[in-house]
Amino acid sequence: MSDKTILTVNDMTCDHCVGTVRKALEEALPGADISVSLDTHRVEFTGDRAKGEAAIREAGYTPEAA
Template sequence: MSQTTTLRVEDMSCAHCVGTVRKALEEALPGAEIAVDLDTHRVSFTGDRARAEAAIREAGYTPEPV
């Protein structure tokens, strides 16, 4: 069972951003459980945290610990 990690992505500001972040995570972490909440700027996922953070950065956003 994988642990869930939550990151804050403050520069995620619209529905397009949500889609971009979700797609980046889906590609980096196939089969992971992913939840993206625009209102709180939080992204939760299962799987490798370092790989997820790198994918979010590559997509142009800034993940931060919650």
């Protein structure tokens, strides 16, 4: 699946948050293209949207549609 999901994660506030979100997505969606920006609070990834959103929530963050 190559559809790209773009989400806003406003409760990412530091580089540690970015790393946590990236790691959660990498574990949930192996091989996905992942981009996480602290400046824009934007998270982009390829693969299963539901799995990606669930992984972000499980990591303690609140993904919202961009």
